[in-house]
Amino acid sequence: MRFNDLMQTVLAADDRGGPNAVTLWRQCVDLLAQHDRAGRETVGPHDRAILIDRLSALRPKLSETQRIATVVELGRRLRSATLVSFFAADRPSIAAAAMARADLPDAIWADLLPQLTPTARGVLRGRRDMGPKTRQGLEVFGSADLVLTTVRDDMVGDSAMLLTHDMTATAETEIASELHSATITPLRPPTRDEDQIRNLVDRIAQFTSTRRAVVAPVAQPEEADTSAVRSFAFETDAAGIILWIDQGPRAALIGLSLGEAAMEGGSGPDGHVAGAFARRSGFRNGRFIIMGGAMDGEWRMSATPFFDPRSGRFQGYRGQARRPYLQEVAAQPAPAPMAISGLSADSLRQLVHELRTPLNAILGFAEIIEQELFGPAGEGYRDMAGKIAVDARHLLTAFDDLDLAARVSRGEDTSEPRLIDPRQLVLQVAARFREQAATTSVDIAMSPDLPPMLVDPVQGERMVQHLFRTLISVAPTGESVTGACWLRPDAGNGCIVLAVDRPSSLAGFDEAQLLDPGHGADGDWVDGPLLGLGFSLRLIRSLAGSCGGSLEIEAGRVLLALPAATAANDAADIG
Secondary structure, three states, rough: OHHHHHHHHOOOOOOOOOOHHHHHHHHHHHHHHHHEEEEEEEEOHHHHHHHHHHHHHHHHHHHHHHHHHHHHHHHHHHHHHHHHHHHHHOOOOHHHHHHHOOOOOOHHHHHHHHHOOOHHHHHHOOOOOOOOHHHHHHOOOOOOOOOOOOOOOOOOOOOHHOOOOHHHHHHHHHHOOOOOOOOOOOOOOOOHHHHHHHHHHHHHHHHHHHHHHHHOOOOOOOOOHHHOEEEEEEEEEOOOEEEEEEOOOOHHHOOOOOOOOOOOOOEEEEEHHHHHHHHOEEEEHHHHHHEEOOEEEEEEEEEEEEEOOOOOOOEEEEEEEEEEEHHHOOOOOHHHHHHOOEOOOHHHHHHHHHHHHHHHHHHHHHHHHHHHOOOOOOOHHHHHHHHHEEEEEEEEHHHHHHHHHHHHHHOOOOOOEEEEEEHHHHHHHHHHHHHHHOOEEEEEEEEOOOOEEEHHHHHHHHHHHHHHHHHHHHHHHOEEEEEEEOOOOOOOOOOOEEEEOOOOHHHHOOOOHHOOOOOOOOOOOOOOOOOOHHHHHHHHHHHHHHHHEEEEEEEOOOEEEEEEHHHHHOOOOOO
């Protein structure tokens, strides 16, 4: 797909807040990351400026944690100088995370240095993979942006206010049972905006200078022995952002936050840790998830807050993290009904979006050739274009199913339940398939006086249509699809049941086999389930469950149950 087409599609999207803003932000970042790399720039200055303007407009609508997550997910794919400069101008924690992961040529780093903040340059000084030009450029700026003298006019208190040896020993005794490697650092200046940056730079300088003093002369890759890391000490700032760790790859940890509970598929703490942070209280054995990288997986964190001795102002956390013990890890749950291995719901929706756009273009050109809109075309070309159009429509239907499955998996419920007539719905869909099928008939016996159903009209039609299409696609040629529809009363208002008999090709299969996405029962129906029988049945079950219904598989039939309307809704319009 051409870059301009994808960019126009992204820029045409609405930039409202919430999940839409997050998705649009990631798409703009991915466009620059893929097409604005050094030596492979396929985006012009004008398009680059438009994307940066869109990112600047979206930035206030995303939390700091969400922006850091974007940088962490990019990792070493952050090779765009434009993106590096954009992230460097953001909050110090985001700038530090970007500088620790960006991968640019030596010459580009050297040209970019004057545009970077002191915080960003300080992080670059701590990296060991910088080239000679970058090192020389950093030396030009001197040490003022990295190392600050401890004698400053804005320092709170005097030497009498610093921790003494006795005070340090007492503090270490109090937390020794929980934090074996915690240390007490000297008093920090007040947390004004400019001083927060100084504190971050001081911390980086202290850590890098300590590392240089103890490492061997020949530097080894930072991730050389990460597999053996089972625990690490950490320290955060007042915003809960991890700024220091004692071991392990810093790129995987620096910039992560304790302040907000992790979203689905993202890195972060559980509610116990986030709640303790909101109260500025200590916590023990809180769960923390890291997605991707050498530190991927579940961790257990324990930490205590520390405060400014003079002002009492909260300064951050110091603590320990470890891998969970065997008895602390629950058994792995079964995969989600709509889960697809290796892809989160957001990634799946983005993939569908990127595939649907070029497929629509292919379908449009095929229809142009088939209908001879631009001039005469040979019979062979028209026949080939017709086949391409049919296959393209089939793929678009599959993409719609994938997109719907991703939304159901994320729990996005945009349905608007209304009263609809089940008799009219079933008979209309069945008649549609009878007209299209040349060798297969659909015969559904309807009970009289059925009450209305309370479901979203679009979702209701989609479930019935998917059920018919799925079973017709696996039915042998000439075999009819039969069934019945009736009211099943229960303690509440009952439900409308659509029972369709199994085709003979599905005889003998149990429920687990039919719901297996890898099941190989295939049919010749042109609109059959391209993604497989198991995927289609799971999708119908998920849709039914989202509206209070169910999909039941019996030995000889498949039952779709949808809720009947309550008496309070009798006066509503029937769709």
